Amino acid sequence: MLKRLFKAAAIATSASFLAVAAQAADVIKIGQVAPKSGPLAGGAAVTQWPNVELWSKQVNAAGGLNVGGKKMMVEIIEYDDKTNPGEHIKAAQRLAEVDKVDFIIAPYGTGFNLAAAPIYAKYNYPHIGVSAISDKMPELTARYDNLFFTLGNTTSFTDSVIDILKDMRDAGTIGNRVAMVNVADAFGIELAEAARPKIKEAGFDIVYDKSYPLGTPDLSPIIKGAKDSKPDAFVAWSYPPDTFGLTEQAIIQDLDVKMYYTAVATCFPAFKGKFGSKIEGVFGAGGVNQESPKIQEYFKAHKEITGKEADGWASANTYVSMQILGQAIEGAGTLDRKTVTQYIKDNTFDTIMGPISFENQISNKYWTVGQWQDGKFRGVKSSQMDGAAPIVAKDGWN
Amino acid sequence: MSHENEIKSLVWGAVLLVLAACVPLVANGYWMSIALTIAMFTVLATSWSLFSGPTHYISLATAAFFGVGGYLVGTGMSDYNMDFWTMVAIAPVVGAVLAFLIGIATLRLSGVYFVIFTLGLAEMIRTLVSWIQNNFTGSRGLYVLTDLTEADIYIYLVILAAVVYLVGWWVNRSRLGFALRIIGNDETVARHVGINTATSKVILFTFSGFVAALVGALIAPRYTYIEPNGVFSPEISFIVVIMALLGGTGRLWGPIVGVIPFALLQEYINANYSNYSTLVMGIAFLVIVYFLPKGVVGRIEQLLASRGRSTW
Numbered sequence: 001m002l003k004r005l006f007k008a009a010a011i012a013t014s015a016s017f018l019a020v021a022a023q024a025a026d027v028i029k030i031g032q033v034a035p036k037s038g039p040l041a042g043g044a045a046v047t048q049w050p051n052v053e054l055w056s057k058q059v060n061a062a063g064g065l066n067v068g069g070k071k072m073m074v075e076i077i078e079y080d081d082k083t084n085p086g087e088h089i090k091a092a093q094r095l096a097e098v099d100k101v102d103f104i105i106a107p108y109g110t111g112f113n114l115a116a117a118p119i120y121a122k123y124n125y126p127h128i129g130v131s132a133i134s135d136k137m138p139e140l141t142a143r144y145d146n147l148f149f150t151l152g153n154t155t156s157f158t159d160s161v162i163d164i165l166k167d168m169r170d171a172g173t174i175g176n177r178v179a180m181v182n183v184a185d186a187f188g189i190e191l192a193e194a195a196r197p198k199i200k201e202a203g204f205d206i207v208y209d210k211s212y213p214l215g216t217p218d219l220s221p222i223i224k225g226a227k228d229s230k231p232d233a234f235v236a237w238s239y240p241p242d243t244f245g246l247t248e249q250a251i252i253q254d255l256d257v258k259m260y261y262t263a264v265a266t267c268f269p270a271f272k273g274k275f276g277s278k279i280e281g282v283f284g285a286g287g288v289n290q291e292s293p294k295i296q297e298y299f300k301a302h303k304e305i306t307g308k309e310a311d312g313w314a315s316a317n318t319y320v321s322m323q324i325l326g327q328a329i330e331g332a333g334t335l336d337r338k339t340v341t342q343y344i345k346d347n348t349f350d351t352i353m354g355p356i357s358f359e360n361q362i363s364n365k366y367w368t369v370g371q372w373q374d375g376k377f378r379g380v381k382s383s384q385m386d387g388a389a390p391i392v393a394k395d396g397w398n
Numbered sequence: 399m400s401h402e403n404e405i406k407s408l409v410w411g412a413v414l415l416v417l418a419a420c421v422p423l424v425a426n427g428y429w430m431s432i433a434l435t436i437a438m439f440t441v442l443a444t445s446w447s448l449f450s451g452p453t454h455y456i457s458l459a460t461a462a463f464f465g466v467g468g469y470l471v472g473t474g475m476s477d478y479n480m481d482f483w484t485m486v487a488i489a490p491v492v493g494a495v496l497a498f499l500i501g502i503a504t505l506r507l508s509g510v511y512f513v514i515f516t517l518g519l520a521e522m523i524r525t526l527v528s529w530i531q532n533n534f535t536g537s538r539g540l541y542v543l544t545d546l547t548e549a550d551i552y553i554y555l556v557i558l559a560a561v562v563y564l565v566g567w568w569v570n571r572s573r574l575g576f577a578l579r580i581i582g583n584d585e586t587v588a589r590h591v592g593i594n595t596a597t598s599k600v601i602l603f604t605f606s607g608f609v610a611a612l613v614g615a616l617i618a619p620r621y622t623y624i625e626p627n628g629v630f631s632p633e634i635s636f637i638v639v640i641m642a643l644l645g646g647t648g649r650l651w652g653p654i655v656g657v658i659p660f661a662l663l664q665e666y667i668n669a670n671y672s673n674y675s676t677l678v679m680g681i682a683f684l685v686i687v688y689f690l691p692k693g694v695v696g697r698i699e700q701l702l703a704s705r706g707r708s709t710w
Contacts, residue, residue, distance in 0.1 A: 097428035114623035
């Protein structure tokens with residue numbers, strides 16, 4: 001009896017050893033470097049980190065990824081880049097050389113994607129960039145043949161806003177008077193500069209054109225100036241803090257325009273959380289098809305698993321980038337990074353945003369402008385996306 | 399320091415330089431990027447302490463000049479199609495001119511007033527740069543696309559470090575260095591014995607501005623994409639001061655003794671306690687301030703001195 005027990009224990013022990021050994025070999029290590037502190041940490045906490053958690057948990061709950069007939073679990077190795085490019089580069093090197101991860105998830109922020117691109121290229125990691133918007137994409141993809149872009153370029157964002165202005169003028173909702181402001185920082189300047197000549201070309205009068213430094217605490221003079229110019233439409237090329245600041249002042253001073261647009265972070269759940277029903281009809285950068293069953297299912301899982309709400313823009317794209325990576329690993333049936341990269345280039349992926357494929361490493365399916373309608377941020381302008389909601393005029397700040 | 403000692407320290411410096419230059423031969427990508435960080439902060443901290451060490455003027459302006467260097471390379475290459483090396487030549491000159499003008503205007507300030515002014519400087523220049531971009535030049539993103547690897551940049555920085563050491567060595571031996579030490583001990587006395595305190599300070603401050611801008615320019619290709627917020631980050635100024643103080647500013651080789659352990663400690667913390675790195679870093683600071691108030695160099699000299707006594 002004792003002998004048999006002993007034997008059983010021995011078998012059990014060796015079995016568990018085997019299990020551990022098998023488990024160690026059956027794990028796909030995936031690295032992620034993104035901000036958890038510093039200026040971009042707030043945005044990453046909404047758009048980036050919850051999706052990493054959601055995707056990895058879902059994959060593992062389904063038993064892992066099927067790599068050439070073998071089920072492999074994913075393990076995420078994550079580092080905080082402190083919103084500091086020097087730290088980011090060190091952490092990316094650490095992933096490649098010390099942790100020897102099999103794959104990576106793209107960084108958060110244009111500058112960080114570009115700072116890490118040479119490193120990920122050197123180690124042949126497929127690098128599916130999301131939060132990276134640039135007008136130099138063709139030059140960059142030519143340089144790094146493992147780098148993909150999925151969120152669009154600067155020009156498409158400004159062009160879509162101008163399309164909305166034209167649509168609303170054609171419908172007789174607004175006249176020709178446009179007030180335009182921008183944050184005097186890299187991306188804000190870039191967008192304003194691209195938009196200015198095109199707005200004029202489209203026959204609009206820019207009756208107010210002002211910028212403010214990044215981090216300006218009091219934006220009331222900007223809104224006051226805009227209001228005094230009696231605009232029909234208000235367009236702000238803004239960053240998260242000023243998207244909130246400008247809107248707060250627009251509500252206080254009752255900026256009466258039929259078209260109101262603020263750029264980055266308008267799509268954040270916190271924007272609605274702060275202003276509630278007052279933001280009905282506000283336009284912002286991004287968008288999502290709220291009617292799509294796949295997106296609804298994604299939003300539900302996002303809330304259930306991470307406890308947070310997804311935003312109305314890049315959350316979905318970020319999740320899609322991981323779906324593409326997972327499907328490519330399964331499709332290629334290998335962990336060989338060059339093969340997986342080639343698979344991404346050659347195939348179409350079934351994602352929550354519909355089928356996605358790459359043309360010269362660039363995906364042209366993305367939302368550019370969304371609008372708050374009935375408490376939901378709905379995509380109204382896009383590049384090649386289905387399900388755009390019709391635009392509505394803003395009717396006061398109630 | 400006796401003449402013999404100075405020669406000895408030069409020889410040691412040369413040996414270290416050769417060793418440092420061999421790092422790319424043995425290091426993998428990971429260690430290369432740590433070595434590059436060390437090289438960058440070695441140059442910044444050493445040139446910082448050339449001015450701040452003897453004079454006791456704590457300057458938080460490093461990020462201002464570093465940022466000017468990085469920004470000029472970015473805007474030159476992206477907006478004006480300039481060559482990288484042309485911009486590397488222009489950037490430190492602009493940094494030096496800027497430091498010279500700022501030096502003339504502010505080195506009459508002393509103590510905490512000077513510290514506060516230099517702290518605001520990086521922010522002021524960042525805002526000025528954004529204002530110029532916004533109103534005059536515009537921006538399409540600042541890309542620095544070159545074929546330089548981290549190992550290449552590392553070698554440039556090691557060469558620059560050697561130059562900074564030589565200059566520091568020379569300054570220490572010169573009348574200028576002597577003048578600076580007197581200024582640091584008592585500026586009033588220095589003036590009374592006929593030292594032109596303003597000129598001496600401005601010369602060294604200009605040199606540190608030149609070097610910081612050059613480092614900012616050389617490191618720009620590593621970042622590929624320059625964001626004013628990144629290169630003008632006040633964190634750079636603070637880390638330089640902390641590293642230099644950790645090493646000790648009394649000796650020319652002091653800062654490097656601080657830079658290496660600090661960079662390795664930072665890497666260890668980021669790698670193992672990524673989610674708590676700010677907290678652990680803060681605790682590390684407290685420990686350093688409590689147990690190494692005079693820096694690593696001060697501690698070493700203290701230990702040597704006590705050993706000397708016991709053998710007597």
